[in-house]
Amino acid sequence: MNLAAIDIGTNSIHMIIVKVGSGDHFDILMQEKNMVKLGVGVFSHNELSPRAMEDGVDTIKRYVQLADQYGVDDIIVSATSATREAKNGREFLDRLIHEAGVSPKLISGKEEAKLIFLAVKGAISIRKEKVLVLDIGGGSTEAVVGDENQVLFGHSMKLGVLRLLDNIGHQNPLNEKEQKALKSQIRKAASKTIEKALEIGFDKVVGTSGTIRSLAEACLEKKDNPSPESVNAEEVHLDDLIKLRDKLLELPPEKRGEIPGISANRTDGIHLGALLLVALLQMARVKTLTISDASLREGMIIHHIGKQKLPIGEENQGRTLQEKSCYWLANRYETELEAKKHVSGLALQLFDQLKHLHQAGEQERSMLYHAALVYDVGLYVKFQDFHKHSRYIINNSQLRGFTNEEILLLGHLARYHRKKGPRKRHKRFKKLSDVHKKQVRLLSGLLRIAIGLDKTKNQWVQNVYCLPEKNKLQIQVFSVEDVTLEIWEAQRFADTLSKFLKKEIEIVAG
Numbered sequence: 001m002n003l004a005a006i007d008i009g010t011n012s013i014h015m016i017i018v019k020v021g022s023g024d025h026f027d028i029l030m031q032e033k034n035m036v037k038l039g040v041g042v043f044s045h046n047e048l049s050p051r052a053m054e055d056g057v058d059t060i061k062r063y064v065q066l067a068d069q070y071g072v073d074d075i076i077v078s079a080t081s082a083t084r085e086a087k088n089g090r091e092f093l094d095r096l097i098h099e100a101g102v103s104p105k106l107i108s109g110k111e112e113a114k115l116i117f118l119a120v121k122g123a124i125s126i127r128k129e130k131v132l133v134l135d136i137g138g139g140s141t142e143a144v145v146g147d148e149n150q151v152l153f154g155h156s157m158k159l160g161v162l163r164l165l166d167n168i169g170h171q172n173p174l175n176e177k178e179q180k181a182l183k184s185q186i187r188k189a190a191s192k193t194i195e196k197a198l199e200i201g202f203d204k205v206v207g208t209s210g211t212i213r214s215l216a217e218a219c220l221e222k223k224d225n226p227s228p229e230s231v232n233a234e235e236v237h238l239d240d241l242i243k244l245r246d247k248l249l250e251l252p253p254e255k256r257g258e259i260p261g262i263s264a265n266r267t268d269g270i271h272l273g274a275l276l277l278v279a280l281l282q283m284a285r286v287k288t289l290t291i292s293d294a295s296l297r298e299g300m301i302i303h304h305i306g307k308q309k310l311p312i313g314e315e316n317q318g319r320t321l322q323e324k325s326c327y328w329l330a331n332r333y334e335t336e337l338e339a340k341k342h343v344s345g346l347a348l349q350l351f352d353q354l355k356h357l358h359q360a361g362e363q364e365r366s367m368l369y370h371a372a373l374v375y376d377v378g379l380y381v382k383f384q385d386f387h388k389h390s391r392y393i394i395n396n397s398q399l400r401g402f403t404n405e406e407i408l409l410l411g412h413l414a415r416y417h418r419k420k421g422p423r424k425r426h427k428r429f430k431k432l433s434d435v436h437k438k439q440v441r442l443l444s445g446l447l448r449i450a451i452g453l454d455k456t457k458n459q460w461v462q463n464v465y466c467l468p469e470k471n472k473l474q475i476q477v478f479s480v481e482d483v484t485l486e487i488w489e490a491q492r493f494a495d496t497l498s499k500f501l502k503k504e505i506e507i508v509a510g
Helices: 049-070 081-085 091-101 111-121 161-168 176-200 210-223 238-250 270-283 296-308 321-332 336-353 362-374 386-395 403-416 434-452 484-492 493-503
Strands: 002-008 014-022 026-034 072-080 131-136 140-148 151-159 204-208 235-237 288-291 463-468 472-478 503-508
Touching: 002 049, 002 296, 014 072, 014 296, 026 049, 049 072, 049 091, 049 336, 072 081, 072 091, 072 296, 081 091, 091 140, 091 296, 111 131, 111 140, 111 151, 111 296, 131 210, 131 270, 140 176, 140 210, 161 176, 161 270, 161 484, 176 270, 204 321, 210 238, 210 270, 210 288, 235 238, 238 270, 238 288, 270 296, 336 362, 336 434, 336 463, 362 403, 362 434, 362 503, 386 403, 403 434, 434 493, 472 484, 484 503, 493 503
Parallel strands: 002 072, 131 204, 204 288, 472 503
Antiparallel strands: 002 014, 014 026, 131 140, 140 151, 235 288, 463 472
16 A cells, blocks of 8 residues: 655655555655745745745645556645745645645644654654654744653744744844844743753653754764765764854855755755754753654654554564564565574574673674574575675665664675675775674674574574683584584584684584
8 A cells, every 4th residue: 555645844845655564664665855945934924925835836736646656545735834824824725625636734733743753753763761852844843752652742833944034034144143132032932842841851852854854964974974864863962063053154055055964955044943953952951862864744654554544464563663673674575583583592692692702782782683683684585695685675674763874784794694704805894994894793703603503494403502712612502403404504604703703613512
């Protein structure tokens, strides 16, 4: 089943088309964005301009045509701040009904906040913690506090990039007096909302929307992030945002677009977005911001799935968002999930018993576990070089709950679970940082042995016992069955771990 969601924002009009999978999971088939800037002038004149309305109608008509080409079963359309506050907002919606053939819904700020939180919860791993989500739009900023089970508080503040731009009246650099006036306006509009959020309490702040993601990308460009243009679950420090804000406030519009990560379409108001974001984070008393790539339109899809109770298969398994993502991927590419759970158990036994030798921590342990669940998804494509196909699938499957770096590591662990282990001459491995190279060598070494110990796919090996000596490591294997083939296979692939630990490895029946 294919669905489309169109988000008519104050700054941009977005559409995603998705293929609904199991549970509330979906694959994004395509995304479109047009920065119509529907809200330009709305907050000073209370009307959508004829030009903006025309562009908006044309954009949505084109989106509907695209959706039809993808054979969507339904198109969900929501309009937000600019349309809510414009006197002729209803006229615009009527035109969409008659000219584009859609049924747009004018949603409240509170509903918008809840949908945004729903989207973020599907993209960021939220366990036993409360999260404050901030979404800076063109006309409003949504703030919502919630946990993995419920929304505890949500409010829409009359603060947005185009609203501030209308207030200041120009796109040029701001002097100290103008900056002071805007900061005062922000505090006045946001103080009650942030105070309520602080009263409820939260463990971290998550930011979403185009403005926040653009600012995050600009900060991450300097941090050698593996994929700064695709930001999800990454952390950005307040100090870096402050430096970026100060730089943007001094530059004319034509110079702002020269900063990596800042698109030319946002140069009119990105400096105001930076000023707003920093002010909100300072009021919230936090030093870091976690970025989510999910926003209103993803929340619209998830809400629609739940509301319609679509017949889309069994619920995803898994305790955490990361585990659910890996289970989903394994099921999607028809791998034997129970066998992968067995391999993961053996890999973790090895990891835990050898911890005093490798000194790796919980992050590496988590990567090893999740890699063991998905390392052979490439078999779905073709047996030949399936380890390379696995890396490609992992890198391009929109796994939720993982950072860019973690997905990069998962892909490399899948790549090196068989055949030759990591080599200096391998182009992609060569590009990794020294820390990541070390992680790949260790974790792929452990994974290769664990996979070898299930060569016959019978899950006969139940336990392993590691006996390290000065120059040797003996791994005893315990089973009630004859596991000669398993021991042979594991020994064959013990070379990578042997090189990492600088010890000869001997695998024997216990």
